[in-house]
Amino acid sequence: MTQQAEEQPPGQGTLVYDLVTRKVGAYQDKTGPYVMLRPVGGGREWQADPARIRPATAAERLSAEVRAANDRAAQGAVIAPGADLSRPPAPVPGCATCAELAGQREAAQAEFDRSKETDANVLMRQHQRREHCG
Template sequence: MATTSESYEPGRLLYDPATGKVGEYRDRAGPYVMLRPVGGGVEWEADPDAVRPATDRERIGATVRAVNHRARALPSSPPPLDDVGRPPRPVPGCAACLELGERREAARVAYDRSAETDANVLLRQHQRKEHRA
């Protein structure tokens, strides 16, 4: 067990037996030491006489839990887009698709890349709405 006179460097991982958690030493606050969860979070006060340096096993476990928590919290990758590298193809027999395809072709002939992109976006939106379940 640590004594109250023992000083830890900020960032050192300590085990708090009162909570059963490993925390990163931040500083002293009155009679307590302030610990923060590995990977970030809300700090808590711990008894400086009770905390001790975390073992290798405790440090690894706390780090793995923090990485897993962060991975679950991150948004998943966006769904794949419909082969964005190629312009969408009009659906045969659909008047709206045909009109947007003609609008795109006219913009391409006029070298109006902005209007060409707009037509592609509108065609993709139309196809998602009208031609997919």
């Protein structure tokens, strides 16, 4: 389903899927007849037809976030000192994002999908570094 002109536009930063470019982008704003989207993880914005975007699915969001994490790692992102990468990260009690990522990890484990399990662990570590450290 595509976004209808009479609907409210997504909030700034909301991840949407551009049906034309087949990419997930963070909604920025509307300029003239187009909306501006930015790649997950940053980069050059692009214009999209508002009738040809839709909310990104959970799988599309996860894929885009993992791709951005891999890009940052390839550019030399630093692992936190003392991080034990041999064990999966534990969710922080009371944190909705940690709980959601732990749920994604558990679903991947139930499906025996080690790739998705690893993706959820990577995203949880990044989230915890951003939101729960120093």
